[in-house]
Each structure stands twice: as C-alpha cells, then as structure tokens.
Amino acid sequence: MSIEMLLVGQQWNIPLLCALILIVIGYILLFIKKRLTINTKSQPILLIFSLCLFYLTIGSPLSAISHFNFSFHMIQMSIVYFIIPPLFIRSSPKLHVRTRNSFLGIQIRLNMKLLTISALLLFAILFFLYHLPVVMQFIFKYPMIRIPYLVALFILAFFMWWPLASTKAKIYFDQKQKRKFVLLSAMILMPACMIFIISALFNGMHHPFLNHVITQLCIPPTVEQTSVVPFSFDTRIDQGIAGFSMLGIHKIGLKLSTHLNKHCS
Template sequence: MPLSIFGFQALWSPYLIGIIVCLIIVYFLVTVVWRKHFKVSESLKKSEVIYFLIGMITFYIIKGSPVDVTSLILFTMHMVQMVFLLFVLPIFIIMGIPWWIWKLIIEAPVVGKIFKYCTLPVVSVLVFTFTFSIYHIPSVFDTIKTDSTFHGLVTLVLFLSAFFMYWPLVNTVPGQPQMKGLYKIGYIIATAIAITPACAIIVFSKEPLYSTYTDGEMWLKAMALCVPVSTLSNISITISGPELFTNLSPISDQQMGGVLMKIMQEIILGTLLVIVFRQWWRDEHVNEEQITENALKEFQAKKREQQY
C-alpha cells in the first residue's frame, strides 16, 4: 500500500517548512543585520552558514519528509531517524551558530550554571546514555509513541542530551573548557561503548519488543503523531497495521534497526575519531621542534645549576 494514503500534510509537513524558514530568517537577522548591536561579534563565516543550512535541511528530512511517517511504520527507519537526530544534527547546530552567540547564551546567569554542569564530559556521557537507554525500554517507548505532548518533550530531552554530549568535542567558544586531543579520543570511544548495551538488547531479543510496531490499535495511536486525525479516521477501516506497508517481519525489522543504528553510530563516531586523531597528531608534530628545544634548554639550565 502506498504512503500517499496518508496525505500531503502528513508526508511533507508544510507547517514545519514554515517554522524552518522562520528559523533561517532569524539566523541571518541576528548574525548579519543585528550583529552591530552586540558588544562582541564577528562576521558570519561561509562554513557556519553551510553547517547551519545543512542542519536545517537534515532536521526537515528526518522530521518533516516521508521519513517521519515511514519511521512509524518501520522500526528500522525510526532508528535511522534517531541516528541523524542524535548523532548528526547536534554537530551542525553547534558548528553552524557563531561562537559569539553561543558565548552570549551560555554565559547568561542561570543558563551558564546549568550549561557548565551538563557539558562536563562524564556527566554528559552518562546523561545521554541513561536517556537513550530509558527511551528504548518497551513500556516507555510505547507510551511516548502514543502521546504527542510526551513525545515532543522526550524528543527535545534526547536532543539536548546529545547536544551536551557533543559540546566538549566540537565547541570552539573562547573561554570554554577545551578537551585535549587524547582526552577527546577516549571520550569518543567511551561514548560508543556506553550505548552498545541498549542496541544489543534490541538486536538480540528473540521477540518483538514494541507494541507500536506490532499491535494494530497501538500503531494507529502512534500514527496520530504525524497523520491528521481526520485522515486517519477515514483510512483506519482499510488498514490494520504496518504489515500492509512492508514485507519485513516485526522481529527482522527490529533487529535490522538495532544493527543499523549501531553501524551508523560507529561510522559517525569513527569519523570524528579520525578527525580528532589527525588534529592531535598534527598539533603534536607542529610543536615537536619547539618542545624539544625547550626541553633541551631546561636540561642544560639544570645541568649548569648542578655544576655551580
């Protein structure tokens, strides 16, 4: 059965397009037109514009295009959606917004204290792992998927936890704590390991875990998250569940989703690991001669002191 049965509004989310266009307009107003009103500012870089626009496009694709509807039919697509929401989008948002705007936000009286604590490396990894794991507990997952308000709040919490997890790795804000190269490498490895148990439970389960992908009534409630109630009520007589849109069995779909989540997450974090390692290696070798020269001078100075 084709996805077009759900209608244009459900498949392409015109309201979200409007919201994203407004966000882009505000972004350019603040970073270009109103920049002179800030005490500290800097001209908008081309790379920042590219990162931000890619972030907005990514956000629309995963939450506004047919990908969103498909994620309610296939657990595999849901996991792909989560990969881009939690492991890709935060990077583009952090790198797309100029440092002076971030500095203004994170140094605000109340926000600053919360931000400082939430972006501590150990805290951020633990919070992200905890949030991600709790979200995928079957009873919690099904409850979230059948309540639009709860779903929106939890999605925001998940995204913020991923944002805080990435901040120590990619932020370039002056005055903010900067992790050294080797610490970043360990941090990335720890993050990859921390979420493995949640993915493993999904992959190695011998039966389907989530009722919103197996029970027709629960599935229809979940579909109401993005399909208008009027449309859903008209087609609910002709559709009974996600099995009408896919040949995958629920358990195969679930296992494929878990495997794909882990593989994609490893690719993303692995790419970051390579970038961080190369940067660390380059920095070490650029300063190698200076470090050796300073060490030699220090050794010679100590030797002269011992002689006298």
C-alpha cells in the same frame, strides 16, 4: 494505495517549517549586522543542510514511515540524535567566553566537563529506557509525555556532541580527553543498540509500532502498512537491523565530528 497517498494524506509541519526559516533569517541578519562571525564559508551551508535534514526527518510526511518498523524508526532517531546535532553545532558562529580571573576560568572549565559528561550519561539512560518495549508503548500512548521526552533527548544530544563538534571545545578538552569522551560515548550508548541485537538472536520483542492505537497517532487510518512499505521484515531481522543501524550511524556521527574539526577549522 501507495506511498504517494501517505505523503498527500499527512500534513507537513508548517509551524516547524516557519520556525526553521526564522532561524535562517535571523542567522543572515545577524551576519549582515556583524553581530556574529563565522570561522569558515562552510558554516552557513552546514546550517542550512542540518535544518533541512531535521525538517525532512521530523516535520515531513516521510517521518510517518518510521513508525512501521524498528529499523526505520532507529534510522530516524539516529539521524536526529547522532548526525544533526554535530552538524548544527559546527555551523554555529564562534562564541567568546570572557572571564575576569583565572579562578572563574577554571570553574567554567570544570563545569563544562561535568555538564557534557552528565548529559552523555543522562542521554544514554533515557535513550535506553525509551527503547524498552514496555516504556516505548507507554510513551507513545501519551503525547504529553512523549513530546517532552523526545525534546529532552534532543537537547541532551547537543550537550553530548558539543565536546566533539564545537571549535570552542578545545579550550576545555584536549585531544586526549576528546578520545576518552569518544570511547565513553561508544561504550555507554552500546546497551541501547544491544537491546535489539540480543533480542534478534532470540524470539524477538513485541512490535509496539504495529499496535493499532499507537499507529493511528501518526498514520492515517486509511493507510495500511503494506501500502507504504511493500515488503515486511521478520521481527528478528528487523530488530537486528535496528541495532546495527544505530551503531553504524553513531559511528558516522563520531567520524563526521572529527572530519569537520580537521577540515573546517
């Protein structure tokens, strides 16, 4: 039994694929009808790339592999929350905010800052709680809780990355404020990574993904872990890799947002 059997056994998420195709079609139609304008030619490319990456990460059979160990899971989660949102935000058409007076304009600016900082703080708290072993096991046992929880994290991630990835953000955040936001983002997301890194220095946490009930939520019963991943990680090493992977991919997301703003404006 090999990884090919997993890819055949697991169904592709066709409804999600259709939804993403509709987004691309809508984007094209609005552009043809001149209902939206793009800042650069790279924006449509970034849109398609971000949607393809999202589908491969969430909707393809490859997503099942992330449930075999912490490091694979953290890489998947980090791509979904730290790479895809800034790419998608940067691919979005230019939005125009019109205000009738300066007072309303000031209120909007204050609200945008409060909204993004609040989203960052809430995301960090929920993301930290999600990776506590007890909370993770509980969430994975109940899809009615797990799916809304992950969707909420994904929505918060867009607000969290908006000040750094959106061209419109310069109205509300100057360069100094953006640097502070980057520092704040790195600091408050650190605890979620440190759960795994600190645990790796001790005896390691119980591995919730290897729980028989939880694993069968995403993996066919006929597929064994060693059939898909022909090597096994020591629990401590696995958790160490998971923590450092999150730190690294988050750093890549920050660099990516800065690069896109500099070279795609």
